[in-house]
Amino acid sequence: MGGDGLDERVFATVENVIDHGGDIWWLHLSRCRACGQHWMIAQEERIFDEHFLRRLTVDEATRISINAEWPIEFLSYERVLKTGHALRIRPCIFLEQLPASLVWTAQDLRRERPDISVEEIALMLGVPEAQAKRILASGSSGQGSWWQRMRHGLGL
Template sequence: MSDEVSADASCCCNSLPDLAVVPMGSDALDERVFTSLEQIIERGGEQWWLYVSHCLKCSQVWMIAQDDRIYDNYYLRRLLASEKQAIIDKGQWPDEFMTYEQVLRLGITMSKPWTYLDPRSPALVSTAEDLRRERPDISLDEIAYLLAISVPDAARLLQPPTLIDRFRAWVMRG
């Protein structure tokens, strides 16, 4: 923990590990954690999921990856004052969350995956496409693992939608 951070009973910072997983909407833990956090730096662009927040109660700084597509988690990494300064002064971000693949690896290892009823869910399709764009040589096995789906389902995500897929999507829209 940074030496500039003090304990404060009105925030959750001291109860979180240095690398924390906070599920979205699960028993309101996310509400309790984020009540005292304020976003101060957004990475944006190709790393749309990544930002830095500081606690308004204890001054702890967190690098946060927000995965609201596949695992519905926030991943928080405690930052030292020097790491925050490197982000501000030089744009040097720690490596942990710099690719969406890294974020999904945390999701598959640190949380419970969702079961998608629609095998061509827009969230799955766009994430598979993003993974392929980030790393063109990523295998179907790796995509399937990261999305917690079968390899044949991963292959279907990267194919153009069939007439049946379009009809199914039209029916689901009502």
């Protein structure tokens, strides 16, 4: 969604029903108060700063509410980012070399899929490979544990 107030118009009637929670902090089940339509929403706020919405059938929404069974599209951060890239959304440009958003995202991508390559991480973050290497290195040094403490402190 763009910066033309569309977010506000959509979210005027779409309300959060269930958060996935845990490590998957970005994923929500929502429902439109006006028409009853359920949506699965990935709240991507690190790379694209966008909400991704997928329309759900009544069955899918019920499986989420009753069995905590979520459709797979947004279940990993890599899948969410791949969605953004597939839609050709431009990644945010950061002025710093090692922004926390990118450090955390690189760590999450590695945690989700330990054999992910630096090249793939660079592609997902929208940065050159050399910068992705520095981001990964900073995440595994003492600075990384500082970020993790920060992140923990923020409840993320």
